[in-house]
Amino acid sequence: MFVVEPPSSCVLLMAILVALASAARGTRELGIYGGDRATTEDYPFAAILCSRMYSGDWCDAICTASLVSPGVVMTAAHCFNDFMGLFELDNNFQGREAYERRVLSSYRVIFGENASGPHLTSKAVGVKKIVVAEPFSFEEGSSSWDVALVFLEDCNDEVEPIQMLSTSSSAESGPTWQQTPWSEVKILGWGDSEDFCVSPYRMMDYHDPLQVMSYNVTSCDDLAWCEEEGNCDEQKAMCLVTTNVASCGGDSGGPVFAELSAAGGEEALRVVEAFSGAAGGVSSRGRGGRFVQVGILSGGEILPLENHAGDPGTGEEGFRDEATAALVPAYEDWLRKYIQTDECLEKAGMTVDDLFLDLD
Numbered sequence: 086m087f088v089v090e091p092p093s094s095c096v097l098l099m100a101i102l103v104a105l106a107s108a109a110r111g112t113r114e115l116g117i118y119g120g121d122r123a124t125t126e127d128y129p130f131a132a133i134l135c136s137r138m139y140s141g142d143w144c145d146a147i148c149t150a151s152l153v154s155p156g157v158v159m160t161a162a163h164c165f166n167d168f169m170g171l172f173e174l175d176n177n178f179q180g181r182e183a184y185e186r187r188v189l190s191s192y193r194v195i196f197g198e199n200a201s202g203p204h205l206t207s208k209a210v211g212v213k214k215i216v217v218a219e220p221f222s223f224e225e226g227s228s229s230w231d232v233a234l235v236f237l238e239d240c241n242d243e244v245e246p247i248q249m250l251s252t253s254s255s256a257e258s259g260p261t262w263q264q265t266p267w268s269e270v271k272i273l274g275w276g277d278s279e280d281f282c283v284s285p286y287r288m289m290d291y292h293d294p295l296q297v298m299s300y301n302v303t304s305c306d307d308l309a310w311c312e313e314e315g316n317c318d319e320q321k322a323m324c325l326v327t328t329n330v331a332s333c334g335g336d337s338g339g340p341v342f343a344e345l346s347a348a349g350g351e352e353a354l355r356v357v358e359a360f361s362g363a364a365g366g367v368s369s370r371g372r373g374g375r376f377v378q379v380g381i382l383s384g385g386e387i388l389p390l391e392n393h394a395g396d397p398g399t400g401e402e403g404f405r406d407e408a409t410a411a412l413v414p415a416y417e418d419w420l421r422k423y424i425q426t427d428e429c430l431e432k433a434g435m436t437v438d439d440l441f442l443d444l445d
């Protein structure tokens with residue numbers, strides 16, 4: 086799993102990777118890096134954002150996404166960095182229709198597959214509109230507004246969208262994420278499971294299985310990346326941490342979610358309640374109340390754990406994955422504004438309210 090690293094942290098990341106190189110070999114298994122295999126039967130809302138810019142007939146997985154409305158998937162804005170111009174346009178393509186067509190024809194969305202590839206472009210769902218969050222700034226590398234919506238050419242009437250956590254009931258004075266440091270959330274992704282994720286050695290493994298992993302929600306003060314001012318606005322970002330498991334390239338845009346009813350559901354409920362400041366239970370108005378999406382994976386860094394024995398090369402103590410995500414409830418108004426234009430909603434007999442999990 087991972088991240089498109091912004092230029093400034095790239096240097097840092099590479100230095101860390103080099104330091105970690107010898108630690109990476111032999112001490113870990115391949116995988117999302119310690120994540121668990123998952124299938125789209127378990128998480129039908131999970132989607133692959135793929136690009137046909139590289140091979141045309143084949144659509145290469147570039148990011149992870151989630152179905153949030155019958156005709157819309159949500160992902161990270163930075164996933165579209167092959168078209169940096171998008172971040173400057175404020176979603177206004179007037180006079181730039183040819184450019185928009187080129188952008189749209191470059192991407193597809195894939196549902197129901199357990200592996201990131203190979204997938205034929207002809208079998209993937211076409212894209213009719215891409216909306217990136219206007220204030221998003223790729224150069225800053227911040228997870229703030231790292232949100233994008235991808236409107237599908239064909240409604241997905243087979244899969245229930247994952248509900249997004251609504252902020253409507255969150256008391257302003259209520260606790261925030263940073264006060265619930267032990268709460269766990271999960272993320273899904275088809276991202277890079279090869280060594281390159283945590284070491285500079287790239288292995289030839291073009292296709293990756295869908296995996297799921299957990300993160301602890303923590304204060305952004307705990308993240309090295311957040312030490313630089315402006316990188317992590319706790320009103321808009323979630324800070325996530327775990328050890329010896331990592332999200333890697335291709336996991337960006339993946340849903341950060343809580344599971345409401347399965348085993349571990351109570352913990353997830355606690356997360357949701359803690360965020361909203363709600364004392365009572367959670368009631369799901371819409372369909373698909375089992376999962377709730379709270380964030381969108383944006384970026385991350387792999388850092389060696391402190392080795393007090395003074396030998397950073399042994400890696401006995403493993404590594405720490407520090408990640409940031411855009412905090413979904415912080416963007417609710419923006420999300421509603423665009424998603425309510427999804428023509429598939431009416432066909433599915435749904436309204437935009439059904440897409441959000443409202444906390445009473």
Ligand SMILES: *[C@@H]1O[C@H](CO)[C@@H](O)[C@H](O)[C@H]1NC(C)=O
Nearest residue numbers: 123124125126197198199200
């Ligand atoms: C995904 O994996 C599940 C469980 O093994 C299997 O039932 C399903 O057919 C797989 N889907 C695809 C598209 O291969």
Ligand SMILES: *[C@@H]1O[C@H](CO)[C@@H](O)[C@H](O)[C@H]1NC(C)=O
Nearest residue numbers: 267269299300301326327328
């Ligand atoms: C979260 O923190 C708790 C307490 O330190 C720890 O036991 C657990 O393994 C952590 N979970 C993850 C996903 O890192």
